[in-house]
Amino acid sequence: MMPAYFAISPDGKRVAAGAQTGAAFVFTAEGETQRLTGHTAAIRSIGFAPDGKRVYFLSGRADPQQIFNLSLEGGEPVQVTKSPLDVNAFILSADGKTFAFAAEVFPDCKEADTLTCTEKRLAELAKKKTTGKLYDQLLFRHWDTWKDGRRSHVFTTPVAGGAMKDL
Numbered sequence: 001m002m003p004a005y006f007a008i009s010p011d012g013k014r015v016a017a018g019a020q021t022g023a024a025f026v027f028t029a030e031g032e033t034q035r036l037t038g039h040t041a042a043i044r045s046i047g048f049a050p051d052g053k054r055v056y057f058l059s060g061r062a063d064p065q066q067i068f069n070l071s072l073e074g075g076e077p078v079q080v081t082k083s084p085l086d087v088n089a090f091i092l093s094a095d096g097k098t099f100a101f102a103a104e105v106f107p108d109c110k111e112a113d114t115l116t117c118t119e120k121r122l123a124e125l126a127k128k129k130t131t132g133k134l135y136d137q138l139l140f141r142h143w144d145t146w147k148d149g150r151r152s153h154v155f156t157t158p159v160a161g162g163a164m165k166d167l
Contacts, residue, residue, distance in 0.1 A: 007047045018043025050096040084119040104150040
C-alpha cells in the first residue's frame with residue numbers, strides 16, 4: 001500500500017502516513033509501525049501537532065470533508081473543523097493554536113460568512129431541474145471536475161474551535 005501523504009514528527013523520529021484506503025500509520029526510526037485508523041475514507045493530508053503527541057488529518061469520514069485529530073496514544077479521531085463545505089487542504093500554525101485551510105467558495109458572495117453563503121447557493125443549484133451548462137470559452141473541463149464559478153479561498157480557525165475567518 002502506497003501512502004498518499006506523510007509528515008515528519010517535530011523531533012524527527014517518526015513519520016505519519018495516510019492512505020487512500022483510510023488507514024493512517026506512524027513509522028518510527030526503530031522500524032516499528034503503529035496503525036492509527038482503519039476507517040475506509042481516504043486520508044488526504046496529515047500532520048503532527050507541535051508537541052508530536054497527536055496527528056491532524058483531512059478525511060471524508062464526515063460529509064463534507066473535515067480536519068480530524070487523533071492522539072498517538074490511541075482512541076478515536078475527533079472532528080476539529082465544522083465547515084459547511086469540504087476542507088481541501090490545511091496547515092497548522094507553529095504554535096499549534098490555529099489552522100489555515102482552503103475551501104472552494106463563490107467569490108461574489110456578499111454575506112459576511114462566505115462558507116455559509118456558498119453552501120446556500122450550492123443547495124439552490126442542486127434543487128434546479130436543469131443541469132445543462134453554457135460555456136463560452138475553453139477549457140471548461142479540467143480532468144474530472146467542472147468549473148462552477150467557485151474559487152479556492154484561505155480561511156483560518158482556532159484549533160480549539162470558533163469562528164472561521166475568510167482571508
